[in-house]
Amino acid sequence: MKNRIKELREQKGLTQEQLGTLIGASRQAVNAIEAEKFEPSIWIAYDIAKVFDCAIEEIFLFEESIRKSRAECSRREHNGHSRDSR
Amino acid sequence: MKNRIKELREQKGLTQEQLGTLIGASRQAVNAIEAEKFEPSIWIAYDIAKVFDCAIEEIFLFEESIRKSRAECSRREHNGHSRDSR
DNA sequence: CTAAAATGTCAAGTTAACATGACATTTACT
DNA sequence: AGTAAATGTCATGTTAACTTGACATTTTAG
Numbered sequence: 001m002k003n004r005i006k007e008l009r010e011q012k013g014l015t016q017e018q019l020g021t022l023i024g025a026s027r028q029a030v031n032a033i034e035a036e037k038f039e040p041s042i043w044i045a046y047d048i049a050k051v052f053d054c055a056i057e058e059i060f061l062f063e064e065s066i067r068k069s070r071a072e073c074s075r076r077e078h079n080g081h082s083r084d085s086r
Numbered sequence: 087m088k089n090r091i092k093e094l095r096e097q098k099g100l101t102q103e104q105l106g107t108l109i110g111a112s113r114q115a116v117n118a119i120e121a122e123k124f125e126p127s128i129w130i131a132y133d134i135a136k137v138f139d140c141a142i143e144e145i146f147l148f149e150e151s152i153r154k155s156r157a158e159c160s161r162r163e164h165n166g167h168s169r170d171s172r
Numbered sequence: 173c174t175a176a177a178a179t180g181t182c183a184a185g186t187t188a189a190c191a192t193g194a195c196a197t198t199t200a201c202t
Numbered sequence: 203a204g205t206a207a208a209t210g211t212c213a214t215g216t217t218a219a220c221t222t223g224a225c226a227t228t229t230t231a232g
Contacts, residue, residue: 042128
């Protein structure tokens with residue numbers, strides 16, 4: 001998803017590795033999230049937001065993002081029962 | 087993690103299943119997240135927040151929550167190199 | 173009380189978010 | 203140019219956040 005990590009990180013003069021250390025995550029995880037390779041877990045999102053003293057929504061731009069994982073793709077044809085089937 | 091889903095959901099007169107449908111998730115997922123069985127993905131957290139017209143942090147109470155998953159547990163003994171080792 | 177709706181919970185399977193390690197490429201400095 | 207730091211990226215493995223399906227328990231309403 002779209003995010004402002006790189007912008008804010010450089011503003012603070014942090015490397016990806018340093019940011020990773022600050023939030024207790026790997027350098028590669030920071031890199032991948034920053035590069036929009038995958039979605040952050042909610043805790044990592046929160047930790048990053050805290051480093052930059054922001055709300056999660058100010059860093060991760062949900063509205064402008066394309067949702068790849070759930071909530072689309074499947075769960076499209078097999079609706080109509082919805083009930084647990086008892 | 088601690089959250090105010092039940093409170094807000096009932097305030098709106100929604101069932102777990104209805105909330106699940108609104109955010110495109112299963113009833114069981116809503117139940118488990120509400121009961122703090124597991125952490126929501128960031129998209130589910132966002133969708134729930136939007137249903138209740140709140141910020142994520144107003145619904146999921148990070149500060150009061152115990153972090154079970156990452157950022158503790160491992161990554162404690164094997165520090166000191168930090169660099170990729172080349 | 174009784175039936176239905178809501179909720180709780182378990183099993184099994186899938187998927188993606190991580191971790192670690194390794195190597196390649198780019199950036200920055202002297 | 204040369205070198206070190208920073209970044210990009212790939213492979214492999216683990217784990218937890220989901221899914222569907224099924225059944226048990228609790229709550230609600232007539």
